[in-house]
Amino acid sequence: xxxxxxxxxxxxxxxxxxxxxxxxxxxxxxxxxxxxxxxxxxxxxxxxxxxxxxxxxxxxxxxxxxxxxxxxxxxxxxxxxxxxxxxxxxxxxxxxxxxxxxxxxxxxxxxxxxxxxxxxxxxxxxxxxxxxxxxxxxxxxxxxxxxxxxxxxxxxxxxxxxxxxxxxxxxxxxxxxxxxxxxxxxxxxxxxxxxxxxxxxxxxxxxxxxxxxxxxxxxxxxxxxxxxxxxxxxxxxxxxxxxxxxxxxxxxxxxxxxxxxxxxxxxxxxxxxxxxxxxxxxxxxxxxxxxxxxxxx
Amino acid sequence: xxxxxxxxxxxxxxxxxxxxxxxxxxxxxxxxxxxxxxxxxxxxxxxxxxxxxxxxxxxxxxxxxxxxxxxxxxxxxxxxxxxxxxxxxxxxxxxxxxxxxxxxxxxxxxxxxxxxxxxxxxxxxxxxxxxxxxxxxxxxxxxxxxxxxxxxxxxxxxxxxxxxxxxxxxxxxxxxxxxxxxxxxxxxxxxxxxxxxxxxxxxxxxxxxxxxxxxxxxxxxxxxxxxxxxxxxxxxxxxxxxxxxxxxxxxxxxxxxxxxxxxxxxxxxxxxxxxxxxxxxxxxxxxxxxxxxxxxxxxxxxxxxxx
Numbered sequence: 388x389x390x391x392x393x394x395x396x397x398x399x400x401x402x403x404x405x406x407x408x409x410x411x412x413x414x415x416x417x418x419x420x421x422x423x424x425x426x427x428x429x430x431x432x433x434x435x436x437x438x439x440x441x442x443x444x445x446x447x448x449x450x451x452x453x454x455x456x457x458x459x460x461x462x463x464x465x466x467x468x469x470x471x472x473x474x475x476x477x478x479x480x481x482x483x484x485x486x487x488x489x490x491x492x493x494x495x496x497x498x499x500x501x502x503x504x505x506x507x508x509x510x511x512x513x514x515x516x517x518x519x520x521x522x523x524x525x526x527x528x529x530x531x532x533x534x535x536x537x538x539x540x541x542x543x544x545x546x547x548x549x550x551x552x553x554x555x556x557x558x559x560x561x562x563x564x565x566x567x568x569x570x571x572x573x574x575x576x577x578x579x580x581x582x583x584x585x586x587x588x589x590x591x592x593x594x595x596x597x598x599x600x601x602x603x604x605x606x607x608x609x610x611x612x613x614x615x616x617x618x619x620x621x622x623x624x625x626x627x628x629x630x631x632x633x634x635x636x637x638x639x640x641x642x643x644x645x646x647x648x649x650x651x652x653x654x655x656x657x658x659x660x661x662x663x664x665x666x667x668x669x670x671x672x673x674x675x676x677x678x679x680x681x682x683x684x
Numbered sequence: 685x686x687x688x689x690x691x692x693x694x695x696x697x698x699x700x701x702x703x704x705x706x707x708x709x710x711x712x713x714x715x716x717x718x719x720x721x722x723x724x725x726x727x728x729x730x731x732x733x734x735x736x737x738x739x740x741x742x743x744x745x746x747x748x749x750x751x752x753x754x755x756x757x758x759x760x761x762x763x764x765x766x767x768x769x770x771x772x773x774x775x776x777x778x779x780x781x782x783x784x785x786x787x788x789x790x791x792x793x794x795x796x797x798x799x800x801x802x803x804x805x806x807x808x809x810x811x812x813x814x815x816x817x818x819x820x821x822x823x824x825x826x827x828x829x830x831x832x833x834x835x836x837x838x839x840x841x842x843x844x845x846x847x848x849x850x851x852x853x854x855x856x857x858x859x860x861x862x863x864x865x866x867x868x869x870x871x872x873x874x875x876x877x878x879x880x881x882x883x884x885x886x887x888x889x890x891x892x893x894x895x896x897x898x899x900x901x902x903x904x905x906x907x908x909x910x911x912x913x914x915x916x917x918x919x920x921x922x923x924x925x926x927x928x929x930x931x932x933x934x935x936x937x938x939x940x941x942x943x944x945x946x947x948x949x950x951x952x953x954x955x956x957x958x959x960x961x962x963x964x965x966x967x968x969x970x971x972x973x974x975x976x977x978x979x980x981x982x983x984x985x986x987x988x989x990x991x
């Protein structure tokens with residue numbers, strides 16, 4: 388009976404700790420005014436991405452040859468493109484495409500990079516050397532160039548853009564997590580777990596991994612911005628989404644021929660890309676100031 | 685110092701070797717037969733066989749790689765499938781154009797990045813700092829292709845100050861280099877600010893102020909000089925960003941440089957050219973990083989070469 392009471396007390400204490408950590412984070416987060424509002428913008432973007440097809444006032448694929456290249460008006464808030472398609476509807480539906488490409492690619496890069504970084508840092512030796520030398524080779528290719536090369540090999544298309552952006556994210560995550568793992572490996576609680584006979588996999592995932600999460604979250608949010616830029620650049624170059632797709636980069640690529648006569652076709656999708664990347668960068672900066680201030684410099 | 689340079693030079697050999705190997709084999713994984721492309725749609729089976737032998741593509745992959753490396757060392761990058769011209773001839777003018785664009789972008793980005801970063805650090809948490817850092821984070825978030833199109837619309841189409849593209853005069857490089865350098869400028873401004881803020885906390889700065897030196901002298905002669913090392917490193921590391929960005933910028937401004945050649949070659953599936961451009965960009969990136977590393981160590985007395 389006593390033991391049960393003790394266990395429930397321990398779990399209450401840890402619940403209390405978790406709650407106080409959350410409230411501490413929330414208090415600090417509210418003080419980061421720019422990041423706070425950028426966070427709201429990201430939530431808004433995510434909602435638009437999820438509910439895009441319901442929210443779009445027009446069919447984003449349906450041409451209307453009576454409404455070609457119309458400037459913003461009450462009927463078409465962001466104007467129409469060269470096929471008379473409503474630009475706002477295309478941006479709304481395109482949010483789903485652009486954000487899912489960016490999130491998926493960074494997520495894949497983060498998962499693979501984190502596993503490699505944890506193993507590299509924890510086991511050391513030949514495995515560490517192999518993973519780090521492979522990262523060196525990957526770092527020998529400039530990011531966007533590596534993505535272009537991968538898409539050139541695999542062929543144009545959004546799936547290949549995801550692969551390309553994920554591949555160039557892997558070494559950065561691996562390096563970051565390896566550094567954190569090396570530091571955490573020497574901690575007393577890891578030593579304690581090891582002396583109690585815990586298996587390596589348990590030590591890595593139960594004890595070391597949580598120590599790397601804050602840096603990873605910060606880097607993840609900053610990387611989303613880079614990934615949106617890279618994916619839209621690839622679409623702009625004709626290597627990503629199909630030209631008729633409402634992908635933001637592809638919209639800019641198609642619209643550039645009408646820059647002279649209908650600049651809104653280029654300006655509005657470009658502004659949306661800019662604001663989205665800006666929001667992710669601001670949130671990343673804010674998170675870093677709270678969760679990982681030592682990496683600020 | 686000499687030993688360090690030799691050690692680093694030897695260190696990059698395996699990386700260059702693996703990079704060349706990767707590029708070679710990945711390009712050969714591309715679906716489709718490049719020989720059919722080179723021989724043309726109407727080519728007969730005999731013609732295809734002849735072209736395959738001419739290009740050396742009938743040999744095993746390992747032999748092809750060895751021949752490729754042997755040719756590389758003699759400066760022979762192969763021939764374009766599209767034009768039939770030696771690739772090194774195609775690079776001649778294009779490389780110069782891209783290099784000019786890259787250095788102009790890096791030049792203005794370095795100057796303005798240092799100025800904005802310094803002003804932000806000196807006026808920390810005041811409105812110039814806020815404005816400087818807002819400019820910096822906006823610059824990092826700007827899509828290059830969008831900025832380029834805006835600049836064309838405003839400064840070429842509306843005001844007629846600069847050409848919309850091409851490489852006819854120095855004026856043709858102004859808008860593309862602004863576009864390409866914006867991201868780097870922003871990063872440099874942020875790094876200069878944080879590096880300078882760290883240095884301004886140092887004891888020798890306090891000593892300088894206590895001696896009665898003017899604040900401008902303290903910042904310019906003591907703090908800025910000591911904050912430069914990380915900034916120079918970042919400038920070098922961002923060289924890769926410029927190489928990648930040049931592909932986009934050259935497309936927007938129709939500049940016949942290396943980036944544009946890469947995109948055109950991908951569209952035509954001219955793989956020998958794609959392979960050569962990517963290899964050259966990667967080598968350039970590796971060498972610039974090495975140079976920055978050596979310069980950093982040579983300029984910074986705090987770093988020992990034997991460590």
